[in-house]
Amino acid sequence: MLSKLLIANRGEIAVRVIRTAKSLGYRTVAVYSEADANSLHVDMADEAVCIGPAQVSASYLNAEAILDAAQKTGADCIHPGYGFLSENAAFAEACQAAGLVFVGPPAGAIELMGSKRRSKIAMQEAGVPVVPGYEGNNASDEELTSAAADVGYPLMIKASAGGGGRGMRLVQNESELADNIKRARSEAKQAFGDDELILEKAVIEPRHVEIQVFADRHGNAVYLGERDCSVQRRHQKVVEEAPSPFVTPELRAAMGEAAVKAALACQYEGAGTVEFLVDKDRNFYFLEMNTRLQVEHPVTELITGQDLVAWQLAVAEGQPLPLAQDQIQLQGHAIEVRLYAEDPAMEFTPQTGTLHQFSPAAGDGIRFDTGVRSGDDVTPHYDPMLAKVIAWGSNRDEARRRLVRALDDTAIFGVTTNRYFLSRIISNDVFGKGEATTAFLQQHFRDDP
Ligand SMILES: Nc1ncc2cc(-c3cccc4ccccc34)c(N3CC[C@@H](N)C3)nc2n1
Numbered sequence: 534m535l536s537k538l539l540i541a542n543r544g545e546i547a548v549r550v551i552r553t554a555k556s557l558g559y560r561t562v563a564v565y566s567e568a569d570a571n572s573l574h575v576d577m578a579d580e581a582v583c584i585g586p587a588q589v590s591a592s593y594l595n596a597e598a599i600l601d602a603a604q605k606t607g608a609d610c611i612h613p614g615y616g617f618l619s620e621n622a623a624f625a626e627a628c629q630a631a632g633l634v635f636v637g638p639p640a641g642a643i644e645l646m647g648s649k650r651r652s653k654i655a656m657q658e659a660g661v662p663v664v665p666g667y668e669g670n671n672a673s674d675e676e677l678t679s680a681a682a683d684v685g686y687p688l689m690i691k692a693s694a695g696g697g698g699r700g701m702r703l704v705q706n707e708s709e710l711a712d713n714i715k716r717a718r719s720e721a722k723q724a725f726g727d728d729e730l731i732l733e734k735a736v737i738e739p740r741h742v743e744i745q746v747f748a749d750r751h752g753n754a755v756y757l758g759e760r761d762c763s764v765q766r767r768h769q770k771v772v773e774e775a776p777s778p779f780v781t782p783e784l785r786a787a788m789g790e791a792a793v794k795a796a797l798a799c800q801y802e803g804a805g806t807v808e809f810l811v812d813k814d815r816n817f818y819f820l821e822m823n824t825r826l827q828v829e830h831p832v833t834e835l836i837t838g839q840d841l842v843a844w845q846l847a848v849a850e851g852q853p854l855p856l857a858q859d860q861i862q863l864q865g866h867a868i869e870v871r872l873y874a875e876d877p878a879m880e881f882t883p884q885t886g887t888l889h890q891f892s893p894a895a896g897d898g899i900r901f902d903t904g905v906r907s908g909d910d911v912t913p914h915y916d917p918m919l920a921k922v923i924a925w926g927s928n929r930d931e932a933r934r935r936l937v938r939a940l941d942d943t944a945i946f947g948v949t950t951n952r953y954f955l956s957r958i959i960s961n962d963v964f965g966k967g968e969a970t971t972a973f974l975q976q977h978f979r980d981d982p
């Protein structure tokens with residue numbers, strides 16, 4: 534039995550994890566940087582340890598300070614949240630070596646899924662459809678150039694160590710290839726310290742649909758429906774919803790079964806997300822697997838009625854999954870938007886200031902996950918997300934109406950946010966018809982490209 538959980542994160546996800554852990558009877562340990570000394574997650578935890586100064590390299594990415602805090606407080610497990618060290622295989626191993634349970638997948642699965650090249654090869658072997666392309670080992674520029682002819686144009690050059698749209702270049706024709714390979718190579722080296730590249734046929738105007746999977750240590754793996762994250766701005770998800778307005782029951786079953794195969798193929802444990810591209814003919818292709826609990830997990834929680842952090846802790850304790858596949862029912866519709874301290878009229882530049890008033894909306898079907906309170910300072914040290922505003926309805930239109938009302942009813946004074954940009958998207962009629970693809974914001978919100 535695990536009894537004391539250290540949350541190696543901050544903001545809304547730290548608050549959210551502490552809330553579930555406390556409801557399950559765990560003692561909780563928060564870690565915080567000097568800049569976060571008065572923040573909500575510190576107040577909510579039973580104990581709190583300062584792990585360093587504001588900059589992340591010296592605090593939330595400081596594995597040694599985090600493990601030291603776990604040792605000092607007698608924590609027996611660590612939840613990494615998302616971002617920071619959540620997909621760092623070395624950190625997962627260091628937790629195990631220190632006798633702590635890492636609430637997440639085995640280091641080997643994190644390692645495999647951190648390589649686009651190796652994960653795509655493993656997925657092909659597992660019978661999971663992947664985007665057609667070229668994943669040669671340590672491919673040279675010459676090899677990629679000759680492989681490109683077989684892949685066909687337009688194609689994507691992707692950094693194998695990249696993810697979430699980073700290190701990706703679209704190449705329209707053969708004349709642009711050589712120059713783009715050179716640039717992709719140096720960008721990858723610079724950004725990830727690894728210049729391995731793969732090629733993929735470009736899927737035109739895809740939807741970005743991801744499947745929530747869960748596996749335990751007894752060989753069970755299930756999927757908990759999908760999330761549609763097609764409304765993105767510069768590879769930042771802006772809106773996420775479940776279920777996807779584009780996915781049919783047949784497609785859901787096919788993608789879910791493929792995602793379960795992906796999890797079983799890498800001996801997965803815990804929460805994972807298998808990302809797919811879906812084209813207009815409803816063909817789907819494996820993009821990557823995220824080996825962490827994702828920002829947008831609340832929309833899945835709302836339509837399944839499950840607490841995914843409770844599932845993570847159960848699996849970490851070696852318990853079997855709480856439900857079998859045929860017990861997982863999807864009900865209603867949930868839509869999430871990310872409320873950011875940024876100014877859409879200023880190229881979405883992050884904003885700082887004091888939240889003189891921050892009063893979340895409440896009411897039927899509204900969930901507000903936040904790590905800030907009135908009076909808090911919004912600093913430039915961390916991601917400027919203030920909250921996730923999520924609405925559930927018995928159907929998509931009711932969820933949309935509730936979400937627009939929640940955004941309008943939230944009182945915020947002191948910092949500029951993207952709230953009106955968000956409510957314009959949710960109110961937009963193309964979005965309302967469920968027709969938004971990854972090209973939506975470019976096409977319909979030109980002024981905020
Ligand atoms: N072979 C192939 N074809 C089309 C693609 C289209 C996307 C994509 C998906 C979602 C939004 C996008 C916005 C601009 C450009 C690309 C996208 C994409 N990714 C990868 C990470 C994800 N955030 C974006 N990979 C693609 N790969």
Ligand SMILES: [Ca+2]
Nearest residue numbers: 696697821823
């Ligand atoms: Ca990823």
